[in-house]
Amino acid sequence: MELQARSLPYGEVKCERGMGVRRRLHAHDLLVLGAVEGKGQALYLLGDDTRAELREGGLLLFAPGTPHRLLAIEGAILRYRVLHLDLDKLFPGIGPELFLRSHLYRHPMLYLRFNELCDALLRTGSTEESKETIKALLLPLARESDKSPRVRDSIEELHAVRRVLEGDLESPFDLQRLAQRFGYNRYTLIRRFKSLYGLTPRQYYLNYRVHRVRELLAEGVGIAEAALECGFYDQSHLYPYFHGVFGVPPARYRNALKTTQ
Incomplete structure (x- = not known):
C-alpha cells in the first residue's frame, strides 16, 4: 500500500494505491468524497445493508456521520483518491444546514473535476483557490436541511450524549453511567443513538x-503520546483500530503526511 496525504485548512486529501484492503465499520465527522482508477472495484457497505460498488468513473460521497465499511478491493491494483472536508470551515454559518446524502454518482464530468482537484491539492498549489473549486463541486449536490423544530430538539438531546463521549477520551467507556446521566435505560440509549448516528455509543466512542489520534498525528504529535491522550494503552493497542479505519499503520500515515506538508 502506497500513501500520499496532505493536511488542509478545511480537511485532508489522500491518494492510496493498493489492493486487498478492508476497513472496519466506522464513520467520519467530515464529509468524504472518494474515487478510484483502474479496472477493479471497491465494494462498500453503507449503514446496515446498502451496497455501493465504486468503479472508475464513479464518485462516492459519504455524508458526515454515515457509518460504512470497505468490504473488499477486487481486481487490479487501484489508485484511490479521497477528500475529507469540514463543511463548517468551507461554508461558515451555513455548513450545518447543508444536506448532502450519501450517494454514488456516475457522472464523467464530476469524476474528472474531482480527480483534477485532488491532483492540485496533492501538489503545493493554492488551497484557497481549491477551496472555491470544492464549493463549486459540492453546492449542486447539496440542499438545505428541512428538519422541523421538534425533530431538531430531539436530535439535540442525542448530540449532548455525543459531546459527553467526545469530551473525555481517557476514561473507560461506561454505558450504564452514560444512560443514567441522560435519563435513559441502556437499551433505549443504544437504539436512539444508533438511529441518529448509525453507530452504538461504544462504537462511536472508539x-x-x-x-x-489521526488529528494529533497531523499536528506532529508522536504516536505513543497521541495513543495515550486518546485512551489507548500504547501503540500496539492503537494499531488494529487505526489500521481498521484508515487502512495503514499510524507510523505510515504520519510519515506520508510529513512528505507532503
Whole structure:
C-alpha cells in the first residue's frame, strides 16, 4: 500500500494505491468524497445493508456521520483518491444546514473535476483557490436541511450524549453511567443513538478516539503520546483500530503526511 496525504485548512486529501484492503465499520465527522482508477472495484457497505460498488468513473460521497465499511478491493491494483472536508470551515454559518446524502454518482464530468482537484491539492498549489473549486463541486449536490423544530430538539438531546463521549477520551467507556446521566435505560440509549448516528455509543466512542489520534498525528504529535491522550494503552493497542479505519499503520500515515506538508 502506497500513501500520499496532505493536511488542509478545511480537511485532508489522500491518494492510496493498493489492493486487498478492508476497513472496519466506522464513520467520519467530515464529509468524504472518494474515487478510484483502474479496472477493479471497491465494494462498500453503507449503514446496515446498502451496497455501493465504486468503479472508475464513479464518485462516492459519504455524508458526515454515515457509518460504512470497505468490504473488499477486487481486481487490479487501484489508485484511490479521497477528500475529507469540514463543511463548517468551507461554508461558515451555513455548513450545518447543508444536506448532502450519501450517494454514488456516475457522472464523467464530476469524476474528472474531482480527480483534477485532488491532483492540485496533492501538489503545493493554492488551497484557497481549491477551496472555491470544492464549493463549486459540492453546492449542486447539496440542499438545505428541512428538519422541523421538534425533530431538531430531539436530535439535540442525542448530540449532548455525543459531546459527553467526545469530551473525555481517557476514561473507560461506561454505558450504564452514560444512560443514567441522560435519563435513559441502556437499551433505549443504544437504539436512539444508533438511529441518529448509525453507530452504538461504544462504537462511536472508539471511532472518535481513532479519528482524534489521526488529528494529533497531523499536528506532529508522536504516536505513543497521541495513543495515550486518546485512551489507548500504547501503540500496539492503537494499531488494529487505526489500521481498521484508515487502512495503514499510524507510523505510515504520519510519515506520508510529513512528505507532503
